[in-house]
Amino acid sequence: MDKKISTEPYKGPVGGWGSARSVTEILWREGTLPLEGPETLWQQNKPAGFSCVSCSYAKLTNPKALEFCENGAKATAWEITDRRCDLSFFAEHTLSELEGWSDYALEEQGRLTHPMRWDSASDKYIAITWGEAFAEIGAKLKALEPKSVVYYTSGRASLEASYMYQLMARMYGNNNLPDSSNMCHESTSVALPQTIGVPVGTVKLADFDHTDCLLFFGQNPGVNSPRMLHQLQHVRMERDVPIITFNPLRERGLERFTNPQSPMQMLTLSETQISTQYHQLNPGGDLAALVGMAKVLLDMDDEARARGAPRVLDVDFIEKNAHGFDEFAHAMRLHPWVEIESCAGLSREQIAAAARVYAKAKAAIAFYGMGLTQHRSGVLAIQMLSNLLLMRGNIGKPGAGIFPVRGHSNVQGQRTVGITEKPELAPLDRMAAQFGFDPPRDRGVNTVEACEGMRDRSIKAFVALGGNFIRAIPDTDVMERAWRDLDMTVQIITKLNRGAIVHGKAAYLLPCLGRIEIDRQATGDQFVSIEDTTGRFHASRGQVEPAAPDLLSEPRIVAELAKSVLAPNPKLDWDAWVGNYDLVRDAIAESYPAIFADFNTRIRQPAGFDRPCPARERVWATPNGKANFITPRSLSEDPDLPRVREGVLTLITVRSNDQFNTTVYGYNDRLRGIVGTRMVVLMNSHDMAERGISDGQEVDLTTAAGDNVERIVRGLRAVTYDIPRGCCAGYYPECNPLLPLWHYAEGSKVPAAKSIPVRVWTH
Numbered sequence: 001m002d003k004k005i006s007t008e009p010y011k012g013p014v015g016g017w018g019s020a021r022s023v024t025e026i027l028w029r030e031g032t033l034p035l036e037g038p039e040t041l042w043q044q045n046k047p048a049g050f051s052c053v054s055c056s057y058a059k060l061t062n063p064k065a066l067e068f069c070e071n072g073a074k075a076t077a078w079e080i081t082d083r084r085c086d087l088s089f090f091a092e093h094t095l096s097e098l099e100g101w102s103d104y105a106l107e108e109q110g111r112l113t114h115p116m117r118w119d120s121a122s123d124k125y126i127a128i129t130w131g132e133a134f135a136e137i138g139a140k141l142k143a144l145e146p147k148s149v150v151y152y153t154s155g156r157a158s159l160e161a162s163y164m165y166q167l168m169a170r171m172y173g174n175n176n177l178p179d180s181s182n183m184c185h186e187s188t189s190v191a192l193p194q195t196i197g198v199p200v201g202t203v204k205l206a207d208f209d210h211t212d213c214l215l216f217f218g219q220n221p222g223v224n225s226p227r228m229l230h231q232l233q234h235v236r237m238e239r240d241v242p243i244i245t246f247n248p249l250r251e252r253g254l255e256r257f258t259n260p261q262s263p264m265q266m267l268t269l270s271e272t273q274i275s276t277q278y279h280q281l282n283p284g285g286d287l288a289a290l291v292g293m294a295k296v297l298l299d300m301d302d303e304a305r306a307r308g309a310p311r312v313l314d315v316d317f318i319e320k321n322a323h324g325f326d327e328f329a330h331a332m333r334l335h336p337w338v339e340i341e342s343c344a345g346l347s348r349e350q351i352a353a354a355a356r357v358y359a360k361a362k363a364a365i366a367f368y369g370m371g372l373t374q375h376r377s378g379v380l381a382i383q384m385l386s387n388l389l390l391m392r393g394n395i396g397k398p399g400a401g402i403f404p405v406r407g408h409s410n411v412q413g414q415r416t417v418g419i420t421e422k423p424e425l426a427p428l429d430r431m432a433a434q435f436g437f438d439p440p441r442d443r444g445v446n447t448v449e450a451c452e453g454m455r456d457r458s459i460k461a462f463v464a465l466g467g468n469f470i471r472a473i474p475d476t477d478v479m480e481r482a483w484r485d486l487d488m489t490v491q492i493i494t495k496l497n498r499g500a501i502v503h504g505k506a507a508y509l510l511p512c513l514g515r516i517e518i519d520r521q522a523t524g525d526q527f528v529s530i531e532d533t534t535g536r537f538h539a540s541r542g543q544v545e546p547a548a549p550d551l552l553s554e555p556r557i558v559a560e561l562a563k564s565v566l567a568p569n570p571k572l573d574w575d576a577w578v579g580n581y582d583l584v585r586d587a588i589a590e591s592y593p594a595i596f597a598d599f600n601t602r603i604r605q606p607a608g609f610d611r612p613c614p615a616r617e618r619v620w621a622t623p624n625g626k627a628n629f630i631t632p633r634s635l636s637e638d639p640d641l642p643r644v645r646e647g648v649l650t651l652i653t654v655r656s657n658d659q660f661n662t663t664v665y666g667y668n669d670r671l672r673g674i675v676g677t678r679m680v681v682l683m684n685s686h687d688m689a690e691r692g693i694s695d696g697q698e699v700d701l702t703t704a705a706g707d708n709v710e711r712i713v714r715g716l717r718a719v720t721y722d723i724p725r726g727c728c729a730g731y732y733p734e735c736n737p738l739l740p741l742w743h744y745a746e747g748s749k750v751p752a753a754k755s756i757p758v759r760v761w762t763h
């Protein structure tokens with residue numbers, strides 16, 4: 001690995017030759033060139049192929065010859081790597097030794113090959129048979145009080161595996177089903193049902209053909225959903241559609257793009273400008289910026305009415321569909337501009353410029369991501385975005401809608417098939433009738449509550465279907481201590497990660513097949529299904545030989561765990577389900593007839609099928625049957641807005657172009673010009689000068705939370721960066737020790753990872 005550190009601004013576009021080079025590098029490194037890598041990539045996101053294991057962005061119904069992006073290719077190479085973390089590796093290393101290893105080094109050992117148990121005498125993982133693993137885990141689970149066990153899911157597992165997993169947890173006796181979504185788009189799942197009556201976005205790919213305006217709030221497509229760049233490029237080039245971006249950082253993917261699949265653009269080195277307006281607002285300033293835009297629309301509408309010109313508001317839509325508009329409009333008019341400007345960190349003119357373009361568009365789409373959801377006021381900010389759309393009837397017409405860009409490839413789908421700690425969101429009565437059991441009706445724990453439970457010892461065992469929980473959550477130092485106190489940790493994973501190295505008093509690794517691998521069962525090769533962020537279900541068929549002969553599929557592992565801990569149930573034949581995933585899909589269809597009727601037939605259609613989205617038809621599945629304007633109480637609801645005066649900075653934690661969540665592919669964040677390290681803090685030059693910090697100097701960060709807990713990350717290199725004054729940025733998960741567990745979005749408990757109050761210390 002190149003350890004030479006440099007932090008020069010990157011001049012190139014997103015995509016282009018930089019992207020092509022980066023893909024080739026990782027294919028080589030993972031040993032998948034010249035053959036397997038390219039052959040497999042050819043099958044990516046194709047009807048007869050597999051669904052990319054990276055992000056959840058929509059798949060085209062008529063895919064291009066190469067339907068993958070730079071980061072999708074990295075994710076594929078990461079999974080089909082020829083590296084193996086096998087028994088010889090574990091024989092050589094104690095876990096105490098491996099604790100000093102980086103996230104990168106751990107995963108770079110390659111795919112796990114055997115089920116393992118931690119052996120306290122040698123402090124090593126040792127091989128056991130699958131039979132032993134399930135018998136031991138089953139016995140331990142049986143001895144525990146069901147409410148003291150957590151069944152976590154990371155958003156990659158298929159609909160089939162996820163449905164089986166939630167059923168197992170409920171039959172075992174709890175709703176303790178937190179999901180990576182609790183750290184991610186849970187703010188969406190809380191915000192949107194109240195406003196438009198659906199927990200998901202309302203936009204389909206076809207809407208790109210009809211839209212007149214795109215708004216981006218805190219989502220970074222160039223890194224986190226790069227296939228979207230093709231649609232963005234298309235609407236910019238073909239129809240000159242304006243794109244207005246709100247983001248504290250100037251993200252290259254929102255500035256300019258060279259399509260690596262266009263020979264013309266590659267050879268001529270030409271680029272497409274993406275954003276037509278770029279507003280570098282304060283972190284957490286979105287609520288204020290949106291209120292400002294709403295104010296401008298109201299003023300424009302007053303003026304239009306006075307002149308007898310066409311209205312700016314969609315009065316007809318509001319009258320027929322919406323509730324709460326008058327109170328909302330009144331509150332908007334009262335907000336003073338000085339407050340809006342200071343909270344947003346933008347001028348009235350900037351906000352008005354955005355509002356004027358939006359006001360002209362016949363149909364607009366609003367995209368958002370972690371820049372909205374991971375704030376104390378995240379739920380409100382999403383509802384304010386929905387208000388802005390409702391003002392002009394931008395929900396339920398072609399080319400318009402709200403577009404939460406979800407993270408993991410099946411994170412949305414897992415919620416659709418019952419992975420939820422909220423019992424009211426799962427069809428418990430149906431499942432009770434289907435399987436003849438009495439599901440628990442009390443609320444389970446979400447991610448933050450699971451952590452609290454681990455800390456106070458009410459949670460005693462943790463089973464993870466994928467993910468790297470301990471590394472993804474807040475308060476790393478405190479939580480790692482609590483994690484070690486658990487009676488048992490069980491990791492169903494594909495590669496070694498921190499949650500396997502730091503472990504409970506009993507610890508098991510259950511390595512599984514990845515989605516790209518052929519899944520052979522009793523009735524033949526099986527496929528699985530996933531839901532993308534636009535609410536479309538697709539089949540995904542494994543293409544390559546399993547990484548090791550001993551690996552089991554996720555459905556098989558879940559079924560074996562279920563059999564080891566549950567009494568036999570005449571209404572549920574786990575082995576038959578594993579032998580034929582069609583039977584799991586039949587069960588899903590029976591639990592969720594409105595969404596999955598005829599599941600097995602429809603999932604075999606090459607283009608998959610859509611989930612129903614009433615809001616698209618302007619049917620509002622809210623308690624009052626209306627689309628609701630929800631009025632924010634105040635603009636400074638987010639107590640973490642930058643506070644320059646006190647010497648405190650607001651830290652944003654971000655992803656690099658070389659990672660997938662806690663998986664670090666490499667140390668080069670090409671698009672931000674950071675090469676050779678992830679231990680950086682990006683700072684405004686004035687904030688640096690004020691503190692006497694020079695570019696490249698080593699600093700420490702501490703959390704300024706006022707709760708007497710010392711939270712510190714040492715040894716960060718200060719980098720002068722184009723970022724608003726009063727805030728700074730660092731990488732997730734390296735900065736997670738700074739994020740207090742109690743610092744989360746009101747209503748959704750999503751950790752407020754985009755606004756951590758910190759102080760910078762020099763040596």
Ligand SMILES: Nc1nc2c(c(=O)[nH]1)N[C@H]1C(S)=C(S)[C@@H](COP(=O)(O)OP(=O)(O)OC[C@H]3O[C@@H](n4cnc5c(=O)[nH]c(N)nc54)[C@H](O)[C@@H]3O)O[C@H]1N2
Nearest residue numbers: 055071218219220224246283284369370371407408660661
């Ligand atoms: N390659 C790759 N793809 C991924 C992932 C990955 O790690 N790597 N992760 C997956 C997952 S699980 C998820 S959830 C998604 C995450 O995808 P995104 O939602 O794009 O998440 P982030 O990169 O964390 O942050 C998004 C942007 O928010 C901006 N931002 C920060 N604070 C604010 C704010 O207060 N307001 C505004 N307007 N913007 C702000 C940041 O500068 C950043 O550009 O991507 C998924 N796809």
Ligand SMILES: Nc1nc2c(c(=O)[nH]1)N[C@H]1C(S)=C(S)[C@@H](COP(=O)(O)OP(=O)(O)OC[C@H]3O[C@@H](n4cnc5c(=O)[nH]c(N)nc54)[C@H](O)[C@@H]3O)O[C@H]1N2
Nearest residue numbers: 154180184466467468472492493494495497661662732753
């Ligand atoms: N500070 C800060 N913290 C954050 C965020 C942030 O922006 N800032 N983002 C949050 C978000 S949005 C999310 S979604 C969470 C992510 O939290 P998680 O979803 O828990 O974490 P990942 O890093 O995606 O998990 C990676 C691990 O999954 C395992 N894995 C990979 N593929 C498979 C598979 O096919 N099957 C199984 N069973 N296992 C597999 C591998 O062993 C790998 O090590 O982190 C959250 N934490």
Ligand SMILES: [Mo]
Nearest residue numbers: 183184407408
């Ligand atoms: Mo996520």
